[in-house]
Amino acid sequence: MPEARVPEAAPLGLFSLPAAEVLAYPATAATTLTRVAEARVPLEDAPEARIVAFRAADGGIEHLAILVGDPEGLSAAGGAPLTRVHSECFTGDLLGSLRCDCGPQLRGAIARMAQDGAGVLLYLAQEGRGIGLVNKLRAYTLQDQGLDTLDANRALGYGADERGFLVAATMLRQLGIPRIRLLTNNPDKVAGLAACGIEVAGREPHRFAANGVNDHYLETKAARFGHLLR
Structure with missing residues (x-):
């Protein structure tokens, strides 16, 4: 029986692309991120705050940087601004879901940066760990x-x-912040950013107490994802 032939894409009006290019897309898109908008947005816990929007060349979904104070100036002077890499969480950040600790982490990070005098929170469109x-x-x-x-x-x-950390690293470089103090309990974030060329001068713990609903979730993050307890 003759072997069945797969029709070529072009005669069918289809576009063909090598698999390697498809697999490389997330990294390729991340490296093309550029600043597309910026505005001063006073926040409840950080009156001196700005939001900078980043978009890739393909016009995909935006990632945001929340700048508290003047982290770029601190960086230019040789400092390492307090930095949080935060994946968006509709249920936790917006609705106050008790299933996770995302909402407290988001608001706690912004308040901590205001107390510190400066900081940057990268709000990434990577819902549900991507x-x-x-x-x-x-x-x-x-x-x-x-x-x-x-x-x-x-x-x-x-x-x-x-999730990938190249998006965060590209945003930090665009902001002129190559050296940071990372607000996280996740050692993978430290290693991931370092692998992408960002100098992590230190790790700042960022842990919140269980609420009676997310206890197992927090235990799993420590036991199976390697999150640090302090």
Whole structure:
């Protein structure tokens, strides 16, 4: 029996692209991020704040930098501004969900930067550790059936953490901030940013108490994701 032939893309009016280029897309898009808008936005815990929007060359979704005080000036003077790399969380940041600690981490970071005098919070469009809001909700359903955060993501066909740190590193370089003090409990963020050329002068702990609902979630972050307890 003759081997079936797959029709070429061009005669069908389709565009073909090598698989390697598809797989390289996230990194390629990250390196093309540029500043597209900026405005002063006084915040409840940080009256002297600005928001800078970044967009990749392909016109994709925007990532935001929340600048408290003058972290660029501090960096230019040789300092290392307090920095938080925060993945957006619709349920936690906006709705106050008790399933995670994202909301307290977001607001706590901004307040801490205001107290410190300067800082930058990178608000990245990487919902649910990079799997998106819809899949995060599906993961929640699996967690209610007994899986933890990591296994729920894997059951949906994703890795434990689908985020990349090149987006954050590119934004910091665009802001002129190559050296930071990182506000995190996640050693992977320290290593990831360092691998992308950002000097992490120190790690500042950023931990909040369990609320009775997210206890297992926080335990999983420590036991299976390697988050530090202090």
